Amino acid sequence: MASAHAGPGSTYSGTVREPLILCLDTSDGGAVGLLCGEDPLGTERSGDARRHTETLTPMIESVLHGAGITPRDLTAIAVGTGPAPFTGLRVGLVTAMTMGRALGIGVHGVCSLDALGYAALVSAGPDAEVLALTDARRREVYWAHYRPAALADGPAPFDVHTLGGPGVDTPAEVASRFPDPIAEGAVVGRGAALYPDAFAAHAVPDALAAVVDPIVLGRITTARLGSGGDLTTAPRYLRRPDIHAAPGRKRAS
């Protein structure tokens, strides 16, 4: 670990081989975080949901550089697997898988909505529920329904328990299916903010502005590595490719 240099404000000493996880998500804008054991070492975010290819790798370089870390110091990569619009989602996934291959480290996938759901539930009681919603474009939302993960004894794990989803539907369909969390204002994510009539009547303004925190994604990954939870990196497209049957040919004469 001699190649690591502690940057300003960094807690990374480079002497103890703590897990050092690069956390990526491109389900909305691009987000990059660096997690050393329990400690976040840096985060960067781009709000531009149509320029992932341009912004993601420079943000990775910047976060690593800011923490005085070289890529070879990383021990794992956590990546959001969506659901998300296809092209942007693939930027995060192929970046994670390729870096993982090049560095010889594991790549772990977490449903991006899990991070939104966890952040909303972290201070809630064990019986709380939340509906996480993001923009699926085409007048639809991606959604998932959560309650806190709980063990029979001991501290609650850094994870969510998924009650339903992830899915993609129209706001009206989702609203009719989950009247209770919506009536209680237990919604999180910009999908709710986009369709205030369906979701936002009782919502907390901060929750409507919430985006995926890559550090939360990394912490869920750490919890699942310990518990043997699902860490598949398969993309959650949720929609089939658009395939339009070739139109009947028009006559030329």
Place this chain on the structure above:
Amino acid sequence: MVQPLVLGIETSCDETGIALTRGLDLLTDVTASSMDDHARFGGIVPEVASRAHLESFVPTLDAALERAEVDLADVDAVAVTAGPGLVGSLTVGVSAAKALAVAIDRPLYGVNHVLGHVAVDALVHGPFPQEFLGLVVSGGHSSLLLVRDIATDVTELGQTLDDAAGEAFDKVGRLLGLPYPGGPHVDRLAQTGDPAAIAFPRGLSRGKDLARHPYDFSFSGLKTAVARVVEGYQDAGQEVPAADIAASFSEAVADVLVTKTLTACEAHGVNTVVIGGGFSANSRLRALAAERLGEAGVTVRIPPIRYCTDNGAMIAALGSAVVAAGLPPSTLDITIDSGMPLTDVLAHA
């Protein structure tokens, strides 16, 4: 001196291609294709191609490294197709190339796919002459280039104003009821027909059109002419003479491509032509180019078919040329450019 080891990545359409070169030595070239997934739709479905690139990328990279018996740590530079091509497909390759460049701390070069179709021939037939013409013909491109240095000095003389040559073949294949992709099927059928049976038009080859567009191509009118002939037979309740139509159509396409290339050779005093791109597999184009350019004393270089279709070797070859020319690497914020102009060998931020 040992030449730099360049990793080339190509994902502009439906082939995931990865290759390794040292100078003009090709160490390996591996391609995974999603062609079979598209055949049932009668054309490339961009989202299907993009999903396949994501699934294929790391396995294809692994296969290339294993076959070349090199480690990623040995790679000196990463070259990737930055355009032109399908946005979703390009995005996967460019994102992966950037990730590699960061992970192994090596320079990145986002290069032009069309120029790669020319560059690859140097791996097969050796160094290029001081000056030559490049004719790139494929399902997406039909371009005539004057090349003094493939990395630093390329002039576009002309290009197609509508359909690419390979695209016209696919469309005519559909008209004749042949399976997708139509190019090879039309070519095979054409070999059994009479190329002089029907006098199909030669686009931009006469009068004012020729004067204004001496080196540009147009295949859209030709395709419509084929449709009219087919409909004429169908309306009369007669059997469509598919082989003669295929042969006459192939003759028209090859004639225009070769005639304009020959004119450009004479106008620029050039005596070597490099033909690349998937459509250079076409047998009539190959025969007519050898015959007419050969008669004029022009050397015709066409790489074997497996290097004419999209592959990583073409990108590694262009990457090698760009590295050898000492061009500055691309920055990590370069953008993909689905319509990347041929005047750009490297992508911009």
